[in-house]
Amino acid sequence: MDITLIVVLVIALALFFDFTNGFHDTANAMATPIATGAMKPKVAVTVAALLNLVGAFLSTEVAQTISGGIIKEGDDGVLITPELIFAGLIGAIVWNMFTWLLGLPSSSSHALFGGLIGAALVGFGTGAIDFAVLTSKVILPALLAPLTAGLIAYLATKIAYAVTRRYDGKPDGRDGFRYAQIFSSSLVALAHGTNDAQKTMGVITLTLVAAGTQPAGSDVQWWVIVTCAIAIALGTYMGGWRIIKTLGTGLTEVKPAQGFAAETATAATILASSHVGFALSTTQVASGSVIGSGLGRRGSTVRWGTAGRIGVGWLLTLPAAAAVGAVAAFVALLGPIGIIIDTVVGVAVILGIFLRSRRNEISHHNVVSEVADSGLAVQISTNPEPKKKVKP
Structure with a gap:
């Protein structure tokens, strides 16, 4: 096949993946402020789309991790071809859409990595993968980032409730947190743009390097940044509002103070990771934050069955997409x-998959919301009023 045609096909497929990433992941950033009434669905998604667009221009460290890190270079160039990248993207998109249909917890990021790794292994064997970079930049962050975000959210929730000195179920004066969520959720959307849009930038750059039209180790070209930013922003706006509107009640058990703490922890973790080139799963980080904030509330316990199902979904994504x-x-x-x-x-x-999803009523069972599911992993116990003793 002509090298120009396959490169164009790969770029088009990569941008479609970027688009699906927009409605697959970013909607979760705005679920809580909509659930608490701080923002209307369409306003929230418009803000998220614009901040995704801005965030994509802030850094290219993650893109360079993908374009010049995970796949090794050989004597004749990088050990992957545009045809194999095309196949890897097929794997990522198919798995992404399949989990979206079933409502299984998954990560668009790990689906992308899995698809590329599986294709590279078929084409060039294990020697094509730099396992040191894969471990340090992808696997370890995938394990540590949700735990870190969860710990930060736990502490932030504890502090928020200690400062207000009120308890659940009473007029607590915490309505200010509801509007603070406009800031915190916007920060999550910005952070998502700095990390997830860059993954598609890295794939396109890797394709250009593999095709010999760009030298290895060079910076991401400006047109790649612009097109990827626009694709993820469009995906957020065109698909995200529909998901968010359905899932607006998915996190209603999350109090405004919790939502603010979870979103702030998520944004801080992702922004810090983007700065050093860690390719994170926004979904995993946000889920860890929601669970951490839930545990920070008085009288909460973990539903280990639900938490385990979420964990299994995370573990399956990379090898299944591969x-x-x-x-x-x-x-x-x-x-x-x-x-x-x-x-x-x-x-x-x-x-x-798309037509099959239209046959059933849209709900949290067939529209992906791993963050909403993570809220179910924490059970908040209610203390019933003590029974009055009856005098004999």
């Missing part, structure tokens, strides 16, 4: 006919 990417890579290596088969099958699966 498996789909590997299958697509085997087909892609057949040549132009393989690319055509991958394209036709991929489009058919995506359209099939």
Whole structure:
């Protein structure tokens, strides 16, 4: 297949992945302020879309991790081809859409990494993967970031409730936190743009390097930054409001003080990680924050069954997307006919999933909201009024 055509196909597919990332993940940033009535759905998503757009321009460290870190370079250049990147993206998008349909907890970021790794392994073997970079920049942050964000949210919630000195179920004077959530959730949307949009920038840059049109180790080109920023912002605006409107009550058990603490912890963790080039899952960090803030409330316990289901979903995403990417890579290596088969099958699966989702009423069961699900992992006990003793 002509090198120019395959590069164009990969760029188009990468931007579509960026678009799906917008409505798949970013809506969670605005779920809590909508649930508490601080913002209306369409206003919230518009703000999120604009901040995603701005955030995408703030850094390129994560993009460089993907374009020049995880996949090694050989004597003839980077150890992956545009055809294999195309297959990896097919794997990421198919798994993303599949988990979106089933409402399974997943990470768009790890789906992307899994798809690329699976395709690279098929094409060049284990020598194509820099496991040191994969461990330090992806796997360890995936394990530590949710725990860190959860701890920060736990402490912040404790402080918030200690300062107000009131308890749940009473007029607590914490309405100010509801409006503070406008700031904190906006910060999460900004942070999402700094981390997730860069992953697509890294994939496109990696494609240009693999095709020989850009030298390895060079900076992300300006047009790549602009197009990726616009794609994720459009995805947030066009798909996110629909998800947010449905999920606005998914976090109603989260009090405004908790929401503010969780969102602030999420944004701080993601922004710090973007600065050093850690490619995080926004969903995992936000989920860790929600659980941490829930535990910071008086009288809370963990529903370990729900927490375990969320954890299993996280663990499955990278290897499952890698498996789909590997299958697509085997087909892609057949040549132009393989690319055509991958394209036709991929489009058919995506359209099939979308049409299948339209058959059922939209709810939290068939519209992804891992952050909303994470709120269910914490149970807040209520203390019933003590029974009056009856005198004999």
